[in-house]
Amino acid sequence: xxxxxxxxxxxxxxxxxxxxxxxxxxxxxxxxxxxxxxxxxxxxxxxxxxxxxxxxxxxxxxxxxxxxxxxxxxxxxxxxxxxxxxxxxxxxxxxxxxxxxxxxxxxxxxxxxxxxxxxxx
Amino acid sequence: xxxxxxxxxxxxxxxxxxxxxxxxxxxxxxxxxxxxxxxxxxxxxxxxxxxxxxxxxxxxxxxxxxxxxxxxxxxxxxxxxxxxxxxxxxxxxxxxxxxxxxxxxxxxxxxxxxxxxxxxxxxxxxxxxxxxxxxxxxxxxxxxxxxxxxxxxxxxxxxxxxxxxxxxxxx
Numbered sequence: 001x002x003x004x005x006x007x008x009x010x011x012x013x014x015x016x017x018x019x020x021x022x023x024x025x026x027x028x029x030x031x032x033x034x035x036x037x038x039x040x041x042x043x044x045x046x047x048x049x050x051x052x053x054x055x056x057x058x059x060x061x062x063x064x065x066x067x068x069x070x071x072x073x074x075x076x077x078x079x080x081x082x083x084x085x086x087x088x089x090x091x092x093x094x095x096x097x098x099x100x101x102x103x104x105x106x107x108x109x110x111x112x113x114x115x116x117x118x119x120x121x
Numbered sequence: 122x123x124x125x126x127x128x129x130x131x132x133x134x135x136x137x138x139x140x141x142x143x144x145x146x147x148x149x150x151x152x153x154x155x156x157x158x159x160x161x162x163x164x165x166x167x168x169x170x171x172x173x174x175x176x177x178x179x180x181x182x183x184x185x186x187x188x189x190x191x192x193x194x195x196x197x198x199x200x201x202x203x204x205x206x207x208x209x210x211x212x213x214x215x216x217x218x219x220x221x222x223x224x225x226x227x228x229x230x231x232x233x234x235x236x237x238x239x240x241x242x243x244x245x246x247x248x249x250x251x252x253x254x255x256x257x258x259x260x261x262x263x264x265x266x267x268x269x270x271x272x273x274x275x276x277x278x279x280x281x282x283x284x285x286x287x288x289x290x291x292x
Contacts, residue, residue, distance in 0.1 A: 008248070011217070011224040014205050015152075054227075054248060083231020086238035103235070104228045105151035 002027045002045060006037040006063065007052040007081070012104075016050055016081065019108045023115070034063025041067065046076065048118065053082035053093070061096045068097040077118040081106070131164065131266050134285050137237065138162060138268050141188065144232040145272065145281045152228065153203040158273035165267060170280045173197070174218060176226035176251045180234060182244035186265060186285040188230040190222065194253075196277035197222050215253060223249035229281060 003020055005028055007013045013030050020028055029046070031037040035058040037051065049067065053060040060080060067073050078098050082089075085103040093101060099121060100114045142159070149155045172191035179187050192200065201213040201221035213221070226249050234246050265286040272279050 009220055009224040009227070011201075011204050011221040018206050054231075054246075056248065083228055083235060085231075085235040086243075088238070088243075089235075104231060105148045107151060 001025060001047045002029065004029050004031065004037060004040055004046040004049045005051075006031045006034065006049065006055070006060070008032050008055040009052070012052065012081070016111070019111050022108060023112055034058030034060060034066065037063050038066055041070070041073070048077045048079065048115065050079045050081055053080060053084045053089075061092065064093075064096045064098055077121065079114055079118055081111075131268075134266050134268065134283065136240075137184070137233075137285065138270070138283055140236050140240075141229070141233050141281060141283050142270050144236065145229050145270065148225065148228045148232060149272075149274065152225065153200055153274075155203070155274050157279075160271040160273070163269040163271065170269070170271075170278070172280070173255055174222050174251065174253050176222045176249050178226055178230040178249050179247040180230065180244040183242045184237075184244065184285060186283065188226065188233060189280075189282040189284065190226040190229065191280040191282070192222065193277060194218070196274060196279050199274070199277055200225055219251040219253055223251045226251075 003025055005013050005016050007016070017028050017030065029040050031040050033055040040046070051060045051063060060082065064078055067076060067078065079100050079102060080093050080098045081102040081104060083104045090101055100118045102110055102114050146157050149157050170191045173194045174192045174197040176190045177187050197218045198213050201218045202209065202211055204221050204225070205213070205217065207213065230246055234244050237244065265284045268283050270281045272281065
């Protein structure tokens with residue numbers, strides 16, 4: 001299973017990748033904003049996207065809208081990891097096509113639980 | 122046309138200060154694995170901590186201002202090692218420290234924004250700006266309410282500051 005981690009913070013990408021590795025997921029590619037994320041998606045197959053919301057160049061919401069507009073990506077699992085967790089934020093993310101939500105700060109157990117939930121859909 | 126700037130009532134910022142303090146404690150507990158020790162908040166411009174790493178995030182909406190995080194190089198390196206699962210003897214690079222401190226500040230300010238939003242305050246926040254060095258001075262804003270929250274993080278002292286600025290109202 002291949003993950004795409006999209007976050008402008010190299011620290012947060014490392015935290016998420018370390019967590020994925022501990023959970024047994026070793027095949028991870030990364031991007032620092034939504035535009036780079038789109039490039040990674042066209043480069044090869046991805047089974048699950050984990051993306052931040054607030055990023056320069058293309059934010060997470062615009063990225064997910066662009067992903068959903070791609071052929072064959074309408075059902076690609078997407079997990080958003082963000083501090084934006086007000087009710088209106090969550091509604092906006094779900095409408096954009098996010099499947100589940102992790103609020104920063106988070107524990108590894110929360111990431112595992114949300115990945116399992118997204119993959120079980 | 123803008124009317125005269127209204128002063129910020131310090132009493133009105135007390136719930137914000139309590140919320141920010143709680144967010145900082147939660148973020149450090151969950152992400153850094155450190156129980157922060159608290160000290161008495163300091164109001165006004167009297168205290169400017171001797172810090173080498175300063176991160177700022179602006180917020181705007183029903184209230185506006187800044188969340189500012191201060192640490193020494195050693196304190197910031199400790200945070201970086203914890204976030205990146207580095208060994209205690211590892212020396213993180215300056216870009217790693219800047220990104221880690223920016224991200225920890227982003228989590229504190231983002232949690233703060235979310236909790237205030239759930240109380241009815243709607244804000245947007247900026248991405249973090251991090252300044253590192255040994256010879257810079259942060260100029261205080263003249264028309265805002267400033268409160269410094271000191272914390273003890275093991276052997277290190279860190280500070281989280283809330284600056285709430287006045288807004289000129291449009292006539």
